[in-house]
Amino acid sequence: MAAAPDVADLVARAREGQPRAVARLISMVEDAAPAMREATAALAPYSGRAQVVGLTGPPGVGKSTTTSALVAVYRARGLRVGVLAVDPSSPFSGGALLGDRVRMQDHATDADVYIRSMASRGHLGGLSWATPQAIRVLDAAGFDVVLVETVGVGQSEVEVAGAADTTVVLLAPGMGDGVQAAKAGILEIGDVFVVNKADRDGADTTVRELRHMITLGSGPRSGPADDPWSPAVLKTVASTREGIDAVVDAIDAHRAWLERAGQLGARRQVRAQAEIEAIAFDALRARIGHLHGDARLDALAARVVVGDLDPYAAADLLVAGLGA
Ligand SMILES: Nc1nc2c(ncn2[C@@H]2O[C@H](COP(=O)(O)OP(=O)(O)O)[C@@H](O)[C@H]2O)c(=O)[nH]1
Numbered sequence: 001m002a003a004a005p006d007v008a009d010l011v012a013r014a015r016e017g018q019p020r021a022v023a024r025l026i027s028m029v030e031d032a033a034p035a036m037r038e039a040t041a042a043l044a045p046y047s048g049r050a051q052v053v054g055l056t057g058p059p060g061v062g063k064s065t066t067t068s069a070l071v072a073v074y075r076a077r078g079l080r081v082g083v084l085a086v087d088p089s090s091p092f093s094g095g096a097l098l099g100d101r102v103r104m105q106d107h108a109t110d111a112d113v114y115i116r117s118m119a120s121r122g123h124l125g126g127l128s129w130a131t132p133q134a135i136r137v138l139d140a141a142g143f144d145v146v147l148v149e150t151v152g153v154g155q156s157e158v159e160v161a162g163a164a165d166t167t168v169v170l171l172a173p174g175m176g177d178g179v180q181a182a183k184a185g186i187l188e189i190g191d192v193f194v195v196n197k198a199d200r201d202g203a204d205t206t207v208r209e210l211r212h213m214i215t216l217g218s219g220p221r222s223g224p225a226d227d228p229w230s231p232a233v234l235k236t237v238a239s240t241r242e243g244i245d246a247v248v249d250a251i252d253a254h255r256a257w258l259e260r261a262g263q264l265g266a267r268r269q270v271r272a273q274a275e276i277e278a279i280a281f282d283a284l285r286a287r288i289g290h291l292h293g294d295a296r297l298d299a300l301a302a303r304v305v306v307g308d309l310d311p312y313a314a315a316d317l318l319v320a321g322l323g324a
């Protein structure tokens with residue numbers, strides 16, 4: 001077993017930009033290590049500075065290629081970039097993540113870029129709990145931009161939208177036209193839309209359909225009525241980095257709007273609420289889990305068996321007793 005980490009030292013070294021300290025802290029997040037609580041407290045004063053950008057979309061659309069291209073643009077603009085590639089669908093790092101590593105190789109020797117594949121390892125609370133914590137580590141470590149790549153599978157794109165200041169939704173011609181996107185609920189979460197693989201046929205059709213769908217509906221993320229955000233729809237060829245500068249400009253424009261329209265604080269408030277809730281649920285689940293074999297649970301069960309108490313009332317008594 002590894003020795004209990006010296007958390008203060010670890011946080012200090014992460015803040016100096018030492019990649020091994022950053023890696024250790026993120027591993028603690030993934031493993032839900034007991035020392036994470038202390039680490040989170042030590043990191044808290046340094047968080048809230050990074051620009052957090054989520055990238056989501058169907059598998060194979062070019063998220064990793066785009067992420068790598070975005071890193072190049074941010075580096076050219078003198079910014080330090082942290083990348084989290086979160087794959088909730090595979091608890092064991094599989095081929096997809098290996099592929100990501102190859103695509104990210106361009107930046108492997110750059111000390112101002114930190115790239116990490118993260119699995120949620122199926123612990124309770126899963127992605128919702130681990131991702132914001134890992135973002136906090138990178139934020140406190142002084143990365144100016146944190147890019148979070150998530151495979152668009154069901155719940156995960158909604159979660160990445162919750163964790164990010166700006167969410168970039170990627171589609172490709174033929175695989176995710178406007179109608180499909182609307183069905184998948186992806187229109188509501190996108191602040192910037194990118195039609196990647198614009199070197200293929202049908203890109204203009206997809207762009208047109210997306211623009212149409214966006215003008216039809218304005219979701220809760222569009223902000224105040226007198227200063228709404230209308231999402232940009234851009235075309236890229238990530239593999240040649242074509243159009244990627246414009247994506248960074250659109251992300252920056254969105255960030256400026258978030259600040260101007262008072263939305264940044266609002267989003268972060270929602271994010272913090274979700275984080276607190278996830279941690280609290282985890283704690284509650286753990287406490288209820290520990291009640292198996294507990295005398296209180298035994299006593300309540302005995303009363304339910306004989307019909308002296310119904311299970312709802314018993315559960316109420318159990319929950320009320322948790323505070324004690
Ligand atoms: N033709 C074309 N292929 C691309 C483009 N961007 C990415 N690809 C390729 O699409 C495949 C999937 O890309 P990847 O970034 O791993 O997608 P992800 O699953 O969304 O992360 C890879 O073979 C990429 O080389 C593009 O703009 N045009």
Ligand SMILES: [Mg+2]
Binds near residue numbers: 063064065096149
């Ligand atoms: Mg990928």
